[in-house]
Amino acid sequence: MSENTEVVVVGGGYAGVMAANRLTRRGDVTVRLVNPRGSFVHRVRLHQLAGGTGDAVVAYREVLAGSVELVVDSAARIDAPRRRVELASGGTLPYDYLVYAVGSGSADPGVPGAAEHAYPIAGLEEAQRLRPVLDAEPATAPVTVVGAGPTGIETAAELAELGRAVTLVCGRVLGPYLHPRGRRAVAGRLAALGVRVLDGPGAQVTEVTAGAVRLADGRELASRVTVWTAGFAVPDLARRSGLRTDALGRLLTDETLTSVDDARILAAGDSAAPSGLPLRMSCQAAMPLGARAADTVLARIEGERPAPLNQVFAGQCISLGRRTGIFQFSHRSDVAVGVHLDGRPGGRLKELVCDSVVKQLSGEAAKPGSYKLHRVPGGSARRKALRGGQGTALPAAEPAA
Template sequence: MAENTDVVVIGGGYAGVMAANRLTQRGDVTVRLINPRPTFVHRVRLHQLVGGTDAAVVDYQEVLAEGVRLVVDSVTRIDAAGRGVELASGGAVGYDYLVYAVGSGSADSRVLGAAEFAYPIAGLEEVQRLLPVLDAAPASAAVTVVGAGPTGIETAAELAEQGRSVTLVCGGVLGPYLHRRGRRSVAGRLAVLGVKVVEGPDTQVTAVTRDAVRLADGRELSSAVTIWTAGFGVPDLAARSGLSTDALGRLLTDETLTSVDDERIVAAGDSAAPSGLPLRMSCQAAMPLGARAADTVLSRLTGEQPETLNQSFGAQCISLGRGIGIFQFGNRSDVAVWFHIDGRLGAKMKEAVCKGIVKHLADEAHKPGGYSLHRMKGGAGRQKALEAMSAEAPVGVERVS
């Protein structure tokens, strides 16, 4: 009788669901997906939940393979030596292999008053906390969005399109990833929507109060509702479990996404730091990393050498309200290039991407092993960076006993 292999996947986001689905292509593998909520959060639509144009959740039945057992719980500790995970409910689950895909969330802000008076929106529950505050605020109330990455830009645009008075505080440059041509396009659209963009040197937020935001240059902006989108952090589960992490707390792995401490643990998504050189936190990276992590486990089960990371990027897309958007192209090393598509076509392309994400997951659930985007050839930038790192000092590692 064939021996069964138990795989536990921690985290039911883009990377975790992709990995779990892909692992079901073998009938002798039992897959458990542990996630703290019973529904899949379509995170790239959370700004739409803020604006009231989408629920940003999908039933797991739509994206998760029937062979995956969903365990609604949280992991409090990984016992690598005992090959098990401890649950918040008090139970424990053993494993033969573990996929660490805990994702990312809002970074802990050290800005004075931010924890008390600002509303982060990196997670579903955070947005749900914000919604009644927005509903209670008059339409004319000043809303300040801090952080000018995709989430900040999209949230500011959604709220401004509703007629809200919105200020977007960049803390530097608007849309850091964008090419200067794409940045001009975004700035123009935000201006049409009436968003006041505060950018440039010394626009970092130094303090948040109940009704204002203070900047490094001494300005104080009126703010009845302050929304915080500046930066992402990762859960500290790996560090608390005594596993090696990078400075941010991402699980440190080799280029096959295998933990440097234990070949029975692989990582995927925002919480992975392959070779100490993590990819940009994004859905665009998370799903291919989930597929790669699953392939690493499956290769080990067949006694084959797992393939190394070969990540390819193509673009970053940003919605600017419901009818306008921008599709900023980049090279395979994830550097923005001059070409972009904006306007209504840009919005349609962004919407196609959002729908395509769910379709990719659903397709992998129905036909595990069919996803192949993680096999697209990546750019030369990563290999050059790895070679440069190997010629210098060893990568920094943090371990917690």
């Protein structure tokens, strides 16, 4: 290997920016970040952008270390044998190590009419597309939000607080991750906002038209605007590049986040599947994974043994309009417990968390190595138990010389 180490980070979201910033700890490492747009997207605020109550775009100069070269382009293919990234523009980027952090986006709904008539909001352009559609409709026009995870709940609450007539179609359960106590609190707040919540086995969407949503139990809901928040997918870049993935397309790695096919390739964030047991898609997981992937690269450069994944969770926070929210506490293993904080205190905590995400990225950019949350103890034992029960740890590729 040459005296200088070249690292390419593919994807400029939470995991990619954290990894890129952390890699600047060494002056002999050149870091290039490949991202299709020239601004950072704060995805946890996309429902605000769609509703017109806030923004979700942050300039990279606020979160990315100045020594990181931003390449505004898309990765078309990873040529692992030649250690280079082929770009959509036709250029190539060589690397000694690559961090795969392509994130996630909207999944194919798989429901007749949904692709044509429903509006997903998992990405910036999708949220920007939805906003003028909502603005063009009167407040009395019926809006249907499909999907009762955090994005669906937040979107329904945001629009209802603006005076919209909103129906939230859950599929089965409102807030599947939430503890029953937290679920009741969310249901109460949505009811106070006037959101009509449909759950149970019959509340599964079977068809979307230009003016209606049809459910499995035969009900037909008038819907001038249908917002689709059910399900996420990951880009197929790894699969197209001949790297092994799980069924969803996440790159398979060992517990150091090293690809099972190539020790020069690491994965982090929503597009990583450590030991075939991926973590919940969230910025809460993405940033520690980005830091862990960077630490693995740095350990390899220094000839040291990289530490295994040690991911712990605190809970899940959901905004319920601009003033209230809920923080659902959990075990470190990401299982909800019967304790939550809701109302205005929950809303303030949610805003604090959202603001702290940008501050943590900025802090790592200013002082690489200062981020410590991926080293909080308590996650490795849970990972070992999962590998022994639900999945099989996959062998990693041998480190390259």
